Amino acid sequence: MAQDVHAIIGASGQLGTEMALSLKSAGKSVVLLDLRSPSFEGIRDLPFETVDVCDAAGLSACLGDHGVTHVYHLAAALSARGEQDPQWAWNLNMKGLLNILDLAAVSDSLARVFWPSSIAVFGPGSGRLAEQTGHRLPGTVYGISKNAGEQWCAWYRRNRGVDVRSVRYPGLIGTLAPPGGGTTDYAVEVFEHIGSDEPYTCFLDENERLPMMHMDDAVRAALELMSAPRVTLKCEEAYNIQALSFSPRELFEEIERQVPGFRYRCVPDFRQDIASGWPDALDDAVARREWGWRPQVDLTGLVTSMLVARKGNIMPVPAT
Ligand SMILES: NC(=O)c1ccc[n+]([C@@H]2O[C@H](COP(=O)([O-])OP(=O)(O)OC[C@H]3O[C@@H](n4cnc5c(N)ncnc54)[C@H](O)[C@@H]3O)[C@@H](O)[C@H]2O)c1
Numbered sequence: 001m002a003q004d005v006h007a008i009i010g011a012s013g014q015l016g017t018e019m020a021l022s023l024k025s026a027g028k029s030v031v032l033l034d035l036r037s038p039s040f041e042g043i044r045d046l047p048f049e050t051v052d053v054c055d056a057a058g059l060s061a062c063l064g065d066h067g068v069t070h071v072y073h074l075a076a077a078l079s080a081r082g083e084q085d086p087q088w089a090w091n092l093n094m095k096g097l098l099n100i101l102d103l104a105a106v107s108d109s110l111a112r113v114f115w116p117s118s119i120a121v122f123g124p125g126s127g128r129l130a131e132q133t134g135h136r137l138p139g140t141v142y143g144i145s146k147n148a149g150e151q152w153c154a155w156y157r158r159n160r161g162v163d164v165r166s167v168r169y170p171g172l173i174g175t176l177a178p179p180g181g182g183t184t185d186y187a188v189e190v191f192e193h194i195g196s197d198e199p200y201t202c203f204l205d206e207n208e209r210l211p212m213m214h215m216d217d218a219v220r221a222a223l224e225l226m227s228a229p230r231v232t233l234k235c236e237e238a239y240n241i242q243a244l245s246f247s248p249r250e251l252f253e254e255i256e257r258q259v260p261g262f263r264y265r266c267v268p269d270f271r272q273d274i275a276s277g278w279p280d281a282l283d284d285a286v287a288r289r290e291w292g293w294r295p296q297v298d299l300t301g302l303v304t305s306m307l308v309a310r311k312g313n314i315m316p317v318p319a320t
Contacts, residue, residue: 002067002069004029004069005031005066005069006023006028006068006070006071006072007031007032007033007062007063007068007071008020008023008030008031008032008033008074009034009051009053009059009073009074009096010033010034010053010074010075010076011032011034011048012032012034012036012037012038012177013075013177013180014172014174014176014177014179014180014188014215015074015172015215015218016034016072017038017039017174017177018174018215018219019074019222020032020043021042021043021176022219022223023223024042024043024046030046031068032046033048033049033050033051033053033059033062033075034048034050034051034075035050035051035052039177040177047066049062049066053073053075053095054092054096054099056102056103059103063103063107063110064109067109069109069111069112070110070111070113070114070226071104071110071114072114073096073097073114075092075096076096076116076142076145077089077092077142077145077181078142078179078180078181078182079118079120079140079142079143079181079274080181080182080270080271080274081180081181082140082141082142082145082181083142083270083274089141090144090145093145093146093149094145094148094152097115097152097153098152100113101152101160101162101164104162104163104164105156105160105162112163112164112165112226113162113163113164113165114164114165114166115153115165115166116167116168116169116222116238117146117147117149117166117237117238118143118146118168119169119171119210119279120142120146120183120274120278121136121138121146121147121150121238122134122135122136122138122278122279123137123277124137124139124277125137126278126279128279129280129281129282129283130240130281131283132235132239132240132283132284133237134283139274146168150237153166153238157236163230165226165233166237167238167239167240167241168238168239168240168282169213169218169221170210170211170212170213170241170242170243170244170282171184171210171211171212171213172213172214172215173187173188173212173214173302173306174188174214174216175305175306175309175310183204183210183271183274183275183278184210184275186203186204187212187248190251191306191307194307194310199263199264199265200262200264200265201264201265201266202267203266203267203268203272204266204271205272205275206248206249206252206266207248208248208268208275209245209246209247209250209280210245210247210275210278210280211242211280211281211282212243212245212302213243214243214302216296216297216305217295217296217297220296221293224292224293225239225291225293228290228291228292232290233290233291235286235290239284239286239287240283240287241282241284241293242282242283242284244297244298244299244302245280246299248266251299251303252264254300254303255303255307258304258307259307
């Protein structure tokens, strides 16, 4: 039997970089697709193709040439950047996803797709603990696109037999690549700032509690969901997954505990308005029941691992 070939679309981004390293370390056959080449040295030896996910013909040719069996479609406009350019965000987030789903519907080789949704599908009225099937009235272009994307995935599952799997990620915190313009980016950027003489300036209110997750848990969630038997997955939507829930103040207090003298201040900007519509935490009972989801990294472990990575000099260069 031919070997599985995993394609990561948006492979040079924050999540794609970590996903690529994880699949490479597991000995999988991997091909990376993005508009820009990877910045992280540890994945530069993997095959890389410059492909626009909105170009259906180019995408189809690339996936066919490599005999791709599994797609991780991670190319997207994120929440904060999306509010600044709504048409671009909607077009990228919808067209990219529909191109992949169309290809999966007719391809003989492409067997399975992973596409992440987000906590941004929730909005005011979802409650502080968002239920799996809770009220959703997203307040951002990004959230609207993720909500619509979930419904498109359900449609392709039901009507075209596509095996597409999805989780609602919270804010993701990792070390290998800079964040791409989301509302939770402060929780990565702060670690780049440690050691500076100036206090770190956070763009959210210090008490704005949000769901968060270390990249190790985020990547493991995707890989575990992708290897779960299809028959056990009953949920029609992207799965709520929960790991951590903290405010800037709680994160900074933990950093200060581990780095005495660390100082910060909070000067909320437009991203606070986005964050205030999101829940504090997600109820992930369905993911736990259907495919055994369990987070592993707690707040102390997250801060320790980010500080160790920083000392090892693998923190990203900040995005411009
Ligand atoms: N990072 C988070 O905190 C977070 C939280 C929830 C959900 N997600 C979801 O996870 C996925 C990955 O997010 P991320 O943080 O890695 O994003 P990112 O912005 O860091 O990376 C996205 C990558 O997609 C590439 N890209 C953009 N347009 C493209 C196109 N037309 N064709 C090909 N590639 C293109 C970019 O060059 C970039 O490398 C997204 O779907 C995002 O919505 C992320």
